[in-house]
Amino acid sequence: MQRIKIAIAKNGPSHFHRTNLAAGVWLAIATVGLAQEGGLGSTATLEWLQKPAARTAPPSEKVAERALEDSIGSLTKEPVPAFRYRFWPARTDLKPGSAETHFYRALVQRYTVVQGLPKEQIEALNNLQSMDIQNIPPHAAQEWVDRFDFVYQELSGLADAEDLSWDLRFRDLRGKEIWSTRIEEVQQARNLSRLLQLKIVTQIAKKDFAGATDSIRTGLRLAAFVGQGESIVQGMVGLAIENLMNAAIDTMIRTPECPNMYWALQTLPSPLMPIRDAVEIELAMVARMFPVLKESEALALSDKELSQRLSQSIGELRQLVGSNSGLGTADSLGLMLSMSGADAKERLQAAGYDKKVLESMTQLQASLIDAGRELRSHSDELLKGIKLRGPEGDVLRERVDEDFHKWLSKRGSSPAALIGSEMLPAAKSVHEAILRTEMIRNRLIAAEAIRLYAANHGGKLPDSLDGLVDPPVPLDPFTKKPFEYRVEKMGDRRRVTLKANGPQRLQESLQAIYSFPLLAP
Numbered sequence: 001m002q003r004i005k006i007a008i009a010k011n012g013p014s015h016f017h018r019t020n021l022a023a024g025v026w027l028a029i030a031t032v033g034l035a036q037e038g039g040l041g042s043t044a045t046l047e048w049l050q051k052p053a054a055r056t057a058p059p060s061e062k063v064a065e066r067a068l069e070d071s072i073g074s075l076t077k078e079p080v081p082a083f084r085y086r087f088w089p090a091r092t093d094l095k096p097g098s099a100e101t102h103f104y105r106a107l108v109q110r111y112t113v114v115q116g117l118p119k120e121q122i123e124a125l126n127n128l129q130s131m132d133i134q135n136i137p138p139h140a141a142q143e144w145v146d147r148f149d150f151v152y153q154e155l156s157g158l159a160d161a162e163d164l165s166w167d168l169r170f171r172d173l174r175g176k177e178i179w180s181t182r183i184e185e186v187q188q189a190r191n192l193s194r195l196l197q198l199k200i201v202t203q204i205a206k207k208d209f210a211g212a213t214d215s216i217r218t219g220l221r222l223a224a225f226v227g228q229g230e231s232i233v234q235g236m237v238g239l240a241i242e243n244l245m246n247a248a249i250d251t252m253i254r255t256p257e258c259p260n261m262y263w264a265l266q267t268l269p270s271p272l273m274p275i276r277d278a279v280e281i282e283l284a285m286v287a288r289m290f291p292v293l294k295e296s297e298a299l300a301l302s303d304k305e306l307s308q309r310l311s312q313s314i315g316e317l318r319q320l321v322g323s324n325s326g327l328g329t330a331d332s333l334g335l336m337l338s339m340s341g342a343d344a345k346e347r348l349q350a351a352g353y354d355k356k357v358l359e360s361m362t363q364l365q366a367s368l369i370d371a372g373r374e375l376r377s378h379s380d381e382l383l384k385g386i387k388l389r390g391p392e393g394d395v396l397r398e399r400v401d402e403d404f405h406k407w408l409s410k411r412g413s414s415p416a417a418l419i420g421s422e423m424l425p426a427a428k429s430v431h432e433a434i435l436r437t438e439m440i441r442n443r444l445i446a447a448e449a450i451r452l453y454a455a456n457h458g459g460k461l462p463d464s465l466d467g468l469v470d471p472p473v474p475l476d477p478f479t480k481k482p483f484e485y486r487v488e489k490m491g492d493r494r495r496v497t498l499k500a501n502g503p504q505r506l507q508e509s510l511q512a513i514y515s516f517p518l519l520a521p
Helices: 002-009 047-048 099-114 119-130 139-145 148-161 176-180 184-207 209-227 234-251 264-267 275-289 292-297 302-323 330-339 341-350 355-360 363-387 391-410 417-421 427-456 506-508
Strands: 018-022 025-029 095-098 161-163 484-490 492-499 513-516
Touching: 095 099, 095 148, 099 148, 099 161, 099 184, 119 139, 119 184, 139 148, 139 184, 148 161, 148 184, 148 209, 161 176, 184 209, 184 234, 209 234, 209 292, 234 275, 234 427, 264 427, 275 292, 275 363, 275 417, 275 427, 292 302, 292 363, 302 363, 341 355, 341 363, 341 506, 363 391, 363 417, 391 427, 417 513, 427 492, 427 506, 427 513, 506 513
Parallel strands: 095 161
Antiparallel strands: 018 025, 484 492, 492 513
């Protein structure tokens, strides 16, 4: 196993990419993929995570030809048995073994195929994988599915493995190690999910719905495997893979003769991965990156010793985030801390520190203690926002986010604010990304509940979602209320709109439209 990991790590340089989320700044370790692949493993950005690039294929080559792009192809009743199709395996179906072994073997198998390809074929594969799933030509996808057969075998082994754990133990890292750790394999997982998407396209085109379900299940297991880590980057890549599979499910249920997938969707755990735990761990990384903030209060250190330790931490971080960082030079930050000592003592006294103890402190020591206290306070508030999961926490999240940015604006030149602006994760934006993914899944379940109801009632659609109890419809996670549900008659079909009531900046993803036939086949 170690030799497999080394083989992956040796191919391609590390790059550090700072990703600005909508509500703050956090440092993401995101490494590029294999240099030989011409960009197939490009750095993950929030733009990619939220809105993959769409490229259009000729209409005649799409997965399923539809009179309307948003059509539901068939009204099909509940499978028998109900759980004939599953997007998450039953525990009794799992096999002994480690998913980690299959994951690294899949990466090696993929690299083996790609490294021998000429540049034009790499570009063709890259273009194909950049398309939204409904636009991928099945015949073009089939060529690559045949080539990557061994990769699919390993991914199937990952999905069936009893042991899905993958622990990179970021919690054990200190100082420079935190940001210098290379995680190419996390980014390469995106490429594996894109290969799965190609296979799913061919299976849906052949109306092999059982095979497509198996491949989607594999993708969702891959998402959970990657997203379980202690880095927000791992969680966001896991969410991106999960949403690729959600798009595959959406394409499949719109395809004629597709079985109803209501109960298949109900097999999925919720949430699929513990991203909120990763936020908590990254919030704690500030103290591990700058141990001097805690040492200044716990240890009897001279100003010279404190300055040396601070300079080391700042210097290491600046090497990683670049010269344009707001942190400035290590020396200038130390000078700022020394000059702000009087103000720091006033804030510490207001916070309850003993006046005599404060008088015995040097200005540098007081500034470091004050900076650590400010960072801990804002980390604590940001953590509150991520721990409150439902809409009942919206007011608190807005207040925390507003207070954080006011603090950055008011104290933007202070050492604490400079460190916080570079290192504290945007908990509110991560929370919204989690809810967005949950919303998409719930909306798919709602669409299948409507399709099942119509199949059982001669094509009739429910009057509202509130009274739909057999089968029940999940709520919009942004509001904990039913999705907005609207039916419009369009010739011999009915247009159904399902809309979530989420933030304005997510408007493009909040609404889905389905066109239902008047009568069940």
